[in-house]
Amino acid sequence: MKPANGQAIIQTFEEWSPKSLAVEGDKVGLMLGTLNKPVDNVMIALDVSEEVVDEAIEKEAGLIIAHHPLIFKPLKQIETTTGQGPIIEKCIKHDIAVYAAHTNLDITNGGVNDMMAEALGLEDTKVLVPTQEIPLKKLVAFVPENHVEIVRSALGDAGAGHIGDYSHCTFATDGTGTFIPGDNTNPYLGTQGEMEFAAEKRMETVVPETMIRNVIKALEKAHPYEEPAYDVYPLDLEGEKLGLGRVGYLKEPVSFETFITQVKSAFEVHHIRTAGPEPDMVKKVALLGGDGNKYWSYAKRNGADVYITGDLYYHVAQDAAVDGLSMIDPGHNVEKIMKEGVKRKMESLIDSNKYATQFIASSVSTEPFSFR
Known part of the structure; x- marks a missing residue:
């Protein structure tokens, strides 16, 4: 197995904790380095201190995902013997990218x-x-009768149809779909050039706006037609807060x-x-x-x-x-709970059967205070 690309890792992370959730003015995203590289090991840290970077070097981590941003205020200069200079220098020399997920990780579900x-x-x-409030959309799909359960499961598994503590909520009505397959088609039903009358179900479900693309992808994958017919409508309903x-x-x-x-x-x-x-x-x-x-x-x-x-x-x-x-x-440092939490979440999101990338929770304490 090969390690996952850094861009793919962060894309997966942002599907869970998108940067758009961060409060205005917060500094989130890539702080340093490049994500366009294979990453064998990812270190999860609360802060990016020099000790954390040393640990990342020891563990051969090519990416640090941190809760607190390494760079929050603009730097006028980078002096490699003081302040953040040694941290930045070590990261660059050892090709370690630093990514920050701050208030977006505070806000996201499961954060x-x-x-x-x-x-x-x-x-x-x-x-x-x-x-913020996530607007709701109504997805309406037209599905042949023998694929209704397959499509319903796919939509629900992708995040559609959640109402309170209920999942996979849909409503279906009977209908007839009509179409004429063209010369360049390979129709699931019907014959090229001839009108087809298909017994279909009109399936309706609700989808948070942030999930609509993934849900449509799931629909297209589960639907037997080459060109599934569906509609998306805005809803004047209270969305998830x-x-x-x-x-x-x-x-x-x-x-x-x-x-x-x-x-x-x-x-x-x-x-x-x-x-x-x-x-x-x-x-x-x-x-x-x-x-x-x-x-x-x-x-x-x-x-x-x-x-x-x-x-x-x-x-x-x-x-x-x-x-x-x-x-x-x-104390502020109790947010260290995110190290193991993010590690477990990313292990569940990245397919370990497909990628060799490992996630490591930093063992370094970044608590700045001593108590006597």
């Missing part, structure tokens, strides 16, 4: 915030801070002290900061990975018993406490 919510065992989660943070429920209420222990265990930290009034019991939890200072009011508005986020500012903690919100700051 950083979902990983954090899952680690805490939260249920019935929803977006804390909506940033995407955004930062999550809010959900613990399976059972627990005391605040018990919940603190759970937070430390889930995020593998020994120390946390708390602020605000301590609730007797914790049931509803809001969280936002990274710096969530400006979003504490969303947690309050959603009736959360506690809000978990990193880098809490002094005055933000005071203001939220006055408003009666309990907060826990386990």
Whole structure:
């Protein structure tokens, strides 16, 4: 088997976590190097420090996918003995490309915030801070009767027909399709030059706009006709809301002290900061990975018993406490949960039977603080 090309790896990654999800002004995408090369090993990292690059060199990784951008502000110069210079120099010398997935990885389904919510065992989660809504489309396909189940399965497997917790939702009605195969056709039904009357089903399903291309590809692959007939319509319906943070429920209420222990265990930290009034019991939890200072009011508005986020500012903690919100700051570095999470996701998306590329979670700690 050959390793996957870097462009194919990132294309697959962006089908899961597209750059379009990132908040305005965020720096995401290729930071350094080229993706147009075979990549044997991909390192998944929270930050791109010099120690992480050394680890990538040791593991012979040709690509680093990081959560925090290596280059966020424009560089006026690259001095190879100070600042980011040594990192950039090592990456160039060892042909290591650096790709950043920041707020798009926070927002996407199954991304950083979902990983954090899952680690805490939260249920019935929803977006804390909506940033966008994905429009819905209605796909209508005309399918011969003996292929209805094949096409229905293909559409559902490709992401069509999701309504709440239900999948593969379709509606079909009977009809008759007509067509005359031309001289250069090889028709599944009918004869060249003669009108054909085919018993067909009009199959309808809903598709998020971001998935419509893949769903149509699945339709064309599963449909027996050379030229499948289908229509796509916009829908004036509320689409899926995407955004930062999550809010959900613990399976059972627990005391605040018990919940603190759970937070430390889930995020593998020994120390946390708390602020605000301590609730007797914790049931509803809001969280936002990274710096969530400006979003504490969303947690309050959603009736959360506690809000978990990193880098809490002094005055933000005071203001939220006055408003009666309990907060826990386990640190920004808890987003390290994405290293194993992205590794598992990419292993599920890249066909290991087709490509020899390996995904490696960085073992380097990039926590800048020491606790005494």
